Amino acid sequence: MNKIGIIGDLINNAYGRARRAWRDKDLKAYQALAISQTAQGSDYLDVNIDSTRNMNVKLEEMLAFLPDLIPALQEVSPLPLCFDHPSLAFHKTAIEAYDFKESLPPLINSIAASRQELDELVALAGQYNASVLAIVSERVTTSGGAPCETPKESYETAQYFVDLLRSKAKLRNDQIFLDPGLPPVGADTQGLVNMGLDTIKLMRADHDLKGVHISVGLSNFAWGTPKNIRASMERAYLSVAGELGLDFSISNPEHNPQPLAMNDPLVIGLKDALNQSRPLEGETIAESGFRQTTAILDLVKDDEDDF
Numbered sequence: 330m331n332k333i334g335i336i337g338d339l340i341n342n343a344y345g346r347a348r349r350a351w352r353d354k355d356l357k358a359y360q361a362l363a364i365s366q367t368a369q370g371s372d373y374l375d376v377n378i379d380s381t382r383n384m385n386v387k388l389e390e391m392l393a394f395l396p397d398l399i400p401a402l403q404e405v406s407p408l409p410l411c412f413d414h415p416s417l418a419f420h421k422t423a424i425e426a427y428d429f430k431e432s433l434p435p436l437i438n439s440i441a442a443s444r445q446e447l448d449e450l451v452a453l454a455g456q457y458n459a460s461v462l463a464i465v466s467e468r469v470t471t472s473g474g475a476p477c478e479t480p481k482e483s484y485e486t487a488q489y490f491v492d493l494l495r496s497k498a499k500l501r502n503d504q505i506f507l508d509p510g511l512p513p514v515g516a517d518t519q520g521l522v523n524m525g526l527d528t529i530k531l532m533r534a535d536h537d538l539k540g541v542h543i544s545v546g547l548s549n550f551a552w553g554t555p556k557n558i559r560a561s562m563e564r565a566y567l568s569v570a571g572e573l574g575l576d577f578s579i580s581n582p583e584h585n586p587q588p589l590a591m592n593d594p595l596v597i598g599l600k601d602a603l604n605q606s607r608p609l610e611g612e613t614i615a616e617s618g619f620r621q622t623t624a625i626l627d628l629v630k631d632d633e634d635d636f
Contacts, residue, residue, distance in 0.1 A: 331571070334372045334373075334544075334578075335578065335580055336375050337366035337375060337408075338548060339365075339366055339375075340375060340377060340402075341378075341413075342381045343377075343381050343548070348381075350362070351384070354397075359402060360404070365583075366408075372408065373408055373436055374402060375413050375579055376410050376413055395426055399427055407431065409432045409433040409436060409460075410436070411438050411462075412437055413438045414438075415441075417446035417450055424459065434457065436459065437453070437461045438462040438506075439462040440462070442473060442475070443473050443474030451498050452497070454498045455499055461504065461506065465510075466486075466508070466509055466525070468485070479524070480524050480527035480531055483525075487532050491507070491541060503542070506542040506544045510525050511545040513553055514550055514551065514621075515553040515625045517618060517622070518614075519618055520618055525570075526570060533573065542576055543574055543575050544575070545575065547579060548579070555629055558595075558629055560584035560586075563580065563584060564585070564586065564588060565595040565596045567589075568590070568593070569600055569603070571588045572591065595628070599625075602625050606621035
């Protein structure tokens with residue numbers, strides 16, 4: 330199986346090291362995170378300095394800090410940066426501070442049907458020839474965005490965004506990243522993990538989408554499972570999704586986010602659990618989703634003491 334590209338996500342206030350760096354506005358600490366993720370094989374460095382449940386960050390604070398942070402990261406790492414925020418102002422400020430002579434063009438993460446500044450974000454990508462990550466788990470409606478309910482809707486959303494980015498921003502397919510969504514598997518009672526996998530299959534079968542990248546946010550996938558097995562659970566997902574065509578993840582490079590062997594017991598168990606989430610005749614998705622949750626708990630039951 331091919332290597333899964335890594336968008337290193339440690340510059341994110343969900344992690345304690347990043348929270349401390351933010352509180353102290355410590356550029357050296359941010360540089361240390363950039364250096365370590367570069368050494369661990371990342372392809373991009375995600376820059377997410379937004380609020381979390383543990384910390385409130387105002388947009389104005391981020392905009393004031395980005396002109397210092399972006400050059401500091403580029404000073405110590407040649408990797409392109411991934412600007413991770415829904416706000417146009419965040420992306421404009423970050424990209425204006427970006428030195429295109431030091432790195433390949435950055436990645437705008439993300440555009441989605443619900444973005445109020447969608448047209449402006451697409452135009453910004455075109456102006457700077459930046460790559461773009463599009464969320465395809467939200468379909469475009471006349472009133473904005475709404476959650477996709479089927480793989481077909483997600484696939485049609487992918488087609489829509491690829492056409493939009495090629496026609497309006499003049500991007501190539503290989504500058505486009507598509508995210509089908511990935512919820513925590515242990516709490517997925519609506520079959521959303523399978524919907525994402527089915528979307529990947531549909532996208533990879535479309536010759537017009539050849540060359541696009543498919544990426545997910547990996548870090549929440551194993552939430553709720555024992556801590557000592559979470560990294561392996563993430564890798565098991567990469568095995569299943571990578572076989573279908575996933576080629577990137579936003580993930581912690583310290584966890585070696587690469588696929589396990591397809592005959593690994595954890596991969597086999599995960600595939601079985603996901604198959605159990607497929608509704609049988611006369612079943613609701615909630616009923617089959619409960620089977621998936623039970624199967625996941627059985628898969629990790631030997632590690633229950635670590636919950």
